[in-house]
Amino acid sequence: MKQMLKNQAKQTGIALAAVAAFAALGTGSAQAQEFTAASITLENAGESAGSLNCSFRETGLIPGEQIRYDCASQYVGVMEQCMYRNKPVGNNRLYIYNNIHPEELEHFDVGNNGRVRGTVITQIPEPGEANAIICTAPAELAVTAVRWCNNSLTDMTNGILATTVAELSDQLVKTAQGSVPGCATLANGPFTTPGE
Amino acid sequence: MKHTFGKQAKLSGIALAAVATFAVLGFGTAQAATFTSADLSINSVGFLEAAFKETGLAPAESVNYTSGATDVGWVTQCFVKNKPVSNLPIQVHVAHTADGLTTTRTYTATNRGVITQAILTAYPTVEEEVEDPLCPETEGVEITEEITAIRWCNASLTDTTNNIVGASEPSLFRQIKRNGSSAVPECGVLATMPTDI
Numbered sequence: 266m267k268q269m270l271k272n273q274a275k276q277t278g279i280a281l282a283a284v285a286a287f288a289a290l291g292t293g294s295a296q297a298q299e300f301t302a303a304s305i306t307l308e309n310a311g312e313s314a315g316s317l318n319c320s321f322r323e324t325g326l327i328p329g330e331q332i333r334y335d336c337a338s339q340y341v342g343v344m345e346q347c348m349y350r351n352k353p354v355g356n357n358r359l360y361i362y363n364n365i366h367p368e369e370l371e372h373f374d375v376g377n378n379g380r381v382r383g384t385v386i387t388q389i390p391e392p393g394e395a396n397a398i399i400c401t402a403p404a405e406l407a408v409t410a411v412r413w414c415n416n417s418l419t420d421m422t423n424g425i426l427a428t429t430v431a432e433l434s435d436q437l438v439k440t441a442q443g444s445v446p447g448c449a450t451l452a453n454g455p456f457t458t459p460g461e
Numbered sequence: 462m463k464h465t466f467g468k469q470a471k472l473s474g475i476a477l478a479a480v481a482t483f484a485v486l487g488f489g490t491a492q493a494a495t496f497t498s499a500d501l502s503i504n505s506v507g508f509l510e511a512a513f514k515e516t517g518l519a520p521a522e523s524v525n526y527t528s529g530a531t532d533v534g535w536v537t538q539c540f541v542k543n544k545p546v547s548n549l550p551i552q553v554h555v556a557h558t559a560d561g562l563t564t565t566r567t568y569t570a571t572n573r574g575v576i577t578q579a580i581l582t583a584y585p586t587v588e589e590e591v592e593d594p595l596c597p598e599t600e601g602v603e604i605t606e607e608i609t610a611i612r613w614c615n616a617s618l619t620d621t622t623n624n625i626v627g628a629s630e631p632s633l634f635r636q637i638k639r640n641g642s643s644a645v646p647e648c649g650v651l652a653t654m655p656t657d658i
Binding site for chain 2: 347349352353354355356399400401402403404442443
């Protein structure tokens, strides 16, 4: 009996030591959150062409937790113009926006493995009705060029900055007139308030 | 010897004449910017189109252009299945310079100092929602308001960098729908009418 208790005590000691060791190593408990991959690019096709695309993989999160991510830009320059049969009609207009974020900050669920992999798209902002260009049919309004400045991807829940990209731009309609000025110029405004 | 002098004098004369001819034609020197073609017209949807070719520009020169008009008038009418509804009134619309009838463009000359382009300017419109529509909604019938004819007044195309007028037209008219009204007032009248877009 004495021997048995001794054995049990020994086993318990080993188990406790193991737990302590695992805890020290971080296995089985919350690891430090970190982005193992993060990129900021522009959507290059489809309806969202020219929008900001933040893709990421974050690990070391608590399973079941919800994380909010922000895909933001400090300044965005957007050139708009009416187009008819791929030809520009009338004058173009440059809109400059500041502090642009996704329309809604989505919550991402953390998987059982403590990881989140996802993409957040921030759409090209649009002007309010009062500032919008009205195209005479059959001409149609198009965003012809865009420039995103000082872009960042952030885990808002844990306050971790994943990555930053200083400048991204795209000429979306090659036949249109004019390009968006550089970020240094955009920073001077004047800024347009995005519409609903 | 006398004969040789005579020949030399003759040859010199020919050479001088050639130099003078080249100078007149502008070979080997900077040519003056000029519109070798410039045409103002109304395209099939009623937009003012200024098509041009300008030569004699410096290679890669950036040139500003304006194209526009002082007044524009157009008529809209109700149509059902491409036929005008005769018992509904037509509507005359008018816009002036202040309503945005000028388009500005900047183009870059080729290495040969040439710019060939076309500038489109639309007549202005407003958002569709109006309180008293020209074409009343009728159940089961698709009725549409369409432009039938348009007139652009004092249209012009100008190279504003070199201050050269490429083309100007006091009045341009186009019937857009053959079976529609053509009752657009003359330019003299349009100029006196208030804006109605």
